[in-house]
Amino acid sequence: MSEKPAQIQTKLDWSGYESYGSFGSFDFGGFGESEAAPASGGGYAKAAAVCMGKRHCQDKDKGVMCPSYRVTDDEKHSTHHRAVTLKAALDGELGEHPFLSEELAEAMEYCVSCKGCKSECPHGVDMALLRVEAMAQRWHQLGHVPLRERMFAFIPRYAKYLKLLNWVCTFRKRVPLIAKAMESWLGIAAKRSLPKAAARDFISTKSQSLTATDGAREVVLLVDTFSNHLDPQIAQAALDVFQTAGYTVHIAQPAAGERALCCGRTFHSNGLIDEARAEATRLLDVLTPFAERGLPIIGLEPSCLLMLRDEYHSLGLGERVGKVANAALLLEEFLAREHDAKRLTLPLKPLTGKVLVHGHCHQKAFGAMPAMEKVLGLLPGLQVKFIESSCCGMAGSFGMEAEHYDVAMQMGELSLLPKVRAAEADTLLVANGTSCRHQIRDGAARESQHLAQVLQRAIQ
Ligand code: SF4
């Protein structure tokens, strides 16, 4: 028998799902009737009840959904089971503290937030977002956020000091005992490499506006935490491309003396919603005036830039989210659009050789891969192939976590890592996600590049 369902105060704004009506049961155009929405949780419950139970998410032959089901072959790790378990939690079937229940933790455990379900499930079940709310509720019911999750979430706050810890990465690599100790103490997989920070970040070395050319089109470059502190060469490559193409580039910068801007992705992914909202507010303060002027806001890291178009809508930050979301584009989307509008004048010298491309899950979920194809097609000497891959397995911090390492590697082995290993040594590997590049490095001992770096090679 169900206990009285716990009434929860959701951390995210689920009002967008309220329009699914008050039900009873409801019908979604031929896909069947849902069960009644859970008794508590409001719009959150209705978002979980979007799952119709037809289990297309368990059809392994279709698309890239759902990597955790694909590698485990276990219904318990499918989108459908997650939705069913969440509904049970909100219906009071999992006890007084449903977000601390084993059932819910187990159901959510291998979800890598790839958004495959949001784009491929016929009803667009957004399990990545549902899971973030479940995590936030879990921390609330637990009374604290565990150390490891705090450590991953707060990266943007201490990223500028990471370069001082590069010696730890080297030492850990040389002395396996250190890696083992970190695994037992912090839960970070001993078999994982740790990313190293660059000696100098990108943002602090740049002024806000560059190459202000009369009559030139203006763009805003949004440099995320990872491109800023780990891979500033990628941000520099994007800047070189814009400048060569004659754009006036505004680099999104904080007020003088403040720490670098951040989209809030790491906080959001770890269920720290208040902190994610605080980061998003700072970023919107800077980006809104640019968006109101009609300038495109261009980002490099898929999961960071696409957060502006997706998760920001659930943070309750008002109508300026819509303005910024409409202006936000990935580098490849912007260049493809400029090319189609015959506004792109990028002198490119021919490059030769083979290129193998792995798309980040969020690039795939938001339809950015055709733009990748179009932009790489501007380099006629290259033979470009795209890997039919699902999530690389790293998925932010997921693949770093000791208990998830094996599943993360199995996800990589589904198609990405074997294809990379089989590629000739001089094949150029392209992956726009920082996690994907990390997984390729660890799983196949190969280095890969961002699209911006490929274009940088070709600009004259
Ligand atoms: S998650 Fe989507 S595909 Fe899977 S059962 Fe629910 S509605 Fe069907």
Ligand code: SF4
């Ligand atoms: S976000 Fe990805 S891993 Fe999670 S349920 Fe959806 S398809 Fe599966």
